[in-house]
Amino acid sequence: MCIIRAREEKAMVVGRTLLAGALVVVWIVGHARLEVAAQDGGTLVLPSENVAAKGQAMGYVGPQACLRCHSDRYDDYRASGHPKKLRPASEARAWGIPLPEGWDWKDISYVIGGVRWKARFIDRQGYVITSTGPRKDRPGANQYNIETGRWVSYEAGKKKPYDCGPCHMTAYSKEGNQEGLPGMVGTWVFPGITCEECHGAGAAHAAQPDKANIKIDPSPAACGKCHIRGAPDKIPAADGFIQHHEQYNEYLAGPHAGKLGCATCHDPHKRAKVSLKKQCSDCHASTARDYAGSTMQRSGVRCVDCHMPPAGKSAESFGKYVGDVKTHIVKISIGLTDRMFSEDGQFATGKLTVDFACLRCHGSRDTGWALANARAIHTRGK
Ligand code: HEC
Ligand code: HEC
Ligand code: HEC
Ligand code: HEC
Ligand code: HEC
Numbered sequence: 001m002c003i004i005r006a007r008e009e010k011a012m013v014v015g016r017t018l019l020a021g022a023l024v025v026v027w028i029v030g031h032a033r034l035e036v037a038a039q040d041g042g043t044l045v046l047p048s049e050n051v052a053a054k055g056q057a058m059g060y061v062g063p064q065a066c067l068r069c070h071s072d073r074y075d076d077y078r079a080s081g082h083p084k085k086l087r088p089a090s091e092a093r094a095w096g097i098p099l100p101e102g103w104d105w106k107d108i109s110y111v112i113g114g115v116r117w118k119a120r121f122i123d124r125q126g127y128v129i130t131s132t133g134p135r136k137d138r139p140g141a142n143q144y145n146i147e148t149g150r151w152v153s154y155e156a157g158k159k160k161p162y163d164c165g166p167c168h169m170t171a172y173s174k175e176g177n178q179e180g181l182p183g184m185v186g187t188w189v190f191p192g193i194t195c196e197e198c199h200g201a202g203a204a205h206a207a208q209p210d211k212a213n214i215k216i217d218p219s220p221a222a223c224g225k226c227h228i229r230g231a232p233d234k235i236p237a238a239d240g241f242i243q244h245h246e247q248y249n250e251y252l253a254g255p256h257a258g259k260l261g262c263a264t265c266h267d268p269h270k271r272a273k274v275s276l277k278k279q280c281s282d283c284h285a286s287t288a289r290d291y292a293g294s295t296m297q298r299s300g301v302r303c304v305d306c307h308m309p310p311a312g313k314s315a316e317s318f319g320k321y322v323g324d325v326k327t328h329i330v331k332i333s334i335g336l337t338d339r340m341f342s343e344d345g346q347f348a349t350g351k352l353t354v355d356f357a358c359l360r361c362h363g364s365r366d367t368g369w370a371l372a373n374a375r376a377i378h379t380r381g382k
């Protein structure tokens with residue numbers, strides 16, 4: 001049995017003093033971060049998925065059946081977030097995730113997430129838990145944030161059905177209530193996003209493997225089914241940050257739309273951090289050559305630090321311009337009138353501005369300074 005526990009990642013501390021002005025650059029990128037990670041070489045052993053009669057009738061076999069012939073894919077996948085999106089309490093308790101105050105594992109049916117950003121909990125009736133405390137009647141403190149270990153409030157005190165199925169499950173159907181629990185909206189074949197959510201029902205393929213009887217859809221739209229919020233041509237925002245699960249909305253607003261897909265950069269079976277098949281410099285070789293040897297390159301500032309800053313927020317923010325989800329808008333806009341958000345703050349404009357790209361590190365500077373220095377940035381100090 002494998003026990004998961006929070007592990008402190010090596011903090012990359014590069015706090016330095018700028019030579020001329022003796023101003024301190026606050027380096028927030030690599031602040032110490034807690035992340036749930038597995039003990040045994042970074043992988044998590046999931047117990048076998050029981051294929052219920054319904055799944056069987058629909059031609060589903062479960063990831064264990066794929067493991068037999070695709071063990072490499074399976075090992076990557078089981079260490080990633082997709083399959084763990086919703087796990088029964090009996091499994092999740094082995095991960096070392098704490099419970100909300102007043103709640104015991106016997107009162108929990110499922111845990112939602114808890115792999116990368118945050119965990120929420122579902123009671124025995126299928127409702128998302130929104131009240132905590134000794135008598136379970138105190139609204140809030142119901143969401144556990146992994147990076148900080150804080151308990152924060154989500155839909156505090158409300159009666160909150162679990163209606164998140166389309167993006168969190170395998171073979172979701174909006175009819176009925178899973179396991180007859182009144183709070184569970186809809187039914188599914190497996191909890192979490194398993195192989196067959198992306199590749200389609202696999203019984204025929206597992207019995208007689210052939211390319212023709214299993215689906216592969218590498219289109220960004222296939223990932224965009226879940227990595228989206230609202231309409232694809234808008235980027236919803238709240239409290240000064242892009243909201244989470246908007247990678248597809250952002251990508252469509254950025255320069256890579258139509259040029260490369262999610263799966264050009266990511267191996268979809270792996271955790272984000274270790275999933276990159278291509279680096280920025282593989283395709284932008286001349287820019288990378290320009291950048292090599294500049295002051296910031298020598299200080300360890302990477303392409304993604306400026307071009308994919310954490311302008312989105314899932315669980316926590318660490319300053320006005322520091323959220324916890326990296327943006328896929330990628331292109332930095334340096335027009336004087338460019339703004340990150342609409343006047344009313346409801347949407348991002350699709351422009352990534354220098355406040356997010358620069359000021360989270362150069363905290364003592366302002367937008368005017370950043371704009372003045374943004375041009376020819378790749379060759380600064382050379
Ligand atoms: C991930 C953190 C980080 C980000 C993001 C970042 N910088 Fe820097 N910057 C640094 C560090 C570290 C140094 C080097 C400080 C030192 O060596 O004293 C630096 C140095 C500089 C310098 C002085 C370099 C020189 O040659 O004199 C300028 C100007 C600068 N940054 C501008 C920017 C602008 C504009 C942006 C946004 C487009 C930006 N930085 C984004 C960390 C960052
Ligand atoms: C008995 C062994 C076996 C099992 C079980 C099996 N596969 Fe395969 N799979 C193969 C082989 C062999 C190929 C290559 C077929 C070919 O080249 O025609 C393949 C190919 C694939 C491909 C690539 C298709 C392509 O177009 O390149 C995918 C995706 C795939 N399998 C997914 C799955 C999934 C998902 C499961 C579980 C539901 C699964 N496989 C179960 C043996 C298996
Ligand atoms: C449109 C699809 C979609 C819907 C609907 C959705 N989610 Fe998610 N959710 C995602 C995606 C994609 C991610 C991961 C990417 C991100 O957050 O940017 C995520 C992440 C999460 C996480 C963090 C997981 C982790 O390991 O840190 C939690 C918790 C979560 N969602 C809970 C919910 C709950 C509760 C609901 C329903 C009330 C819900 N989600 C509805 C797509 C969705
Ligand atoms: C989130 C969606 C998703 C999940 C979950 C997923 N896959 Fe895939 N898989 C893909 C995509 C997309 C590709 C095509 C990748 C590409 O074009 O580079 C792929 C490719 C493959 C291939 C072809 C090998 C290759 O890289 O060309 C195999 C085999 C495969 N998957 C098996 C599996 C198995 C087995 C599982 C579960 C253990 C699984 N996949 C889970 C999306 C997924
Ligand atoms: C059925 C919905 C769904 C589909 C389809 C889907 N995702 Fe996800 N994805 C999620 C959810 C939900 C999470 C959050 C999982 C967690 O951490 O709890 C996630 C997490 C991720 C992560 C972070 C994983 C990690 O462990 O670090 C990456 C990267 C990712 N998805 C890429 C993709 C790509 C690429 C595709 C298309 C090939 C895709 N996803 C298709 C729902 C989906």
Ligand code: HEC
Binds near residue numbers: 279280282308332
């Ligand atoms: C697989 C190849 C590929 C990879 C990997 C890639 N890009 Fe691109 N990128 C392109 C293409 C193609 C375009 C659109 C054509 C163009 O404008 O150069 C583009 C456009 C851009 C633009 C807009 C250019 C402009 O002049 O408006 C920026 C900025 C950018 N990419 C940054 C990045 C960053 C940062 C990374 C790494 C996270 C990255 N790219 C990874 C291929 C790639």
Ligand code: HEC
Binds near residue numbers: 334
């Ligand atoms: C210190 C922050 C920073 C870093 C690090 C950085 N860039 Fe940029 N990049 C910018 C800014 C700001 C612009 C916009 C400059 C402009 O429009 O004149 C830009 C523009 C670009 C463009 C479009 C314009 C062009 O020059 O073609 C591409 C492509 C690009 N960067 C790729 C990269 C790649 C690849 C890396 C890593 C090798 C990288 N950048 C590292 C800040 C950065």
Ligand code: HEC
Binds near residue numbers: 220262266274
């Ligand atoms: C140009 C390459 C590129 C493309 C295209 C791309 N991504 Fe990413 N993505 C990245 C990089 C780089 C990271 C940061 C990885 C890391 O943390 O080191 C990332 C991170 C993520 C994360 C985790 C976010 C976080 O803050 O940890 C998710 C989820 C994700 N991508 C999903 C997608 C989806 C879905 C698409 C398509 C709509 C997509 N990506 C397209 C390069 C890309």
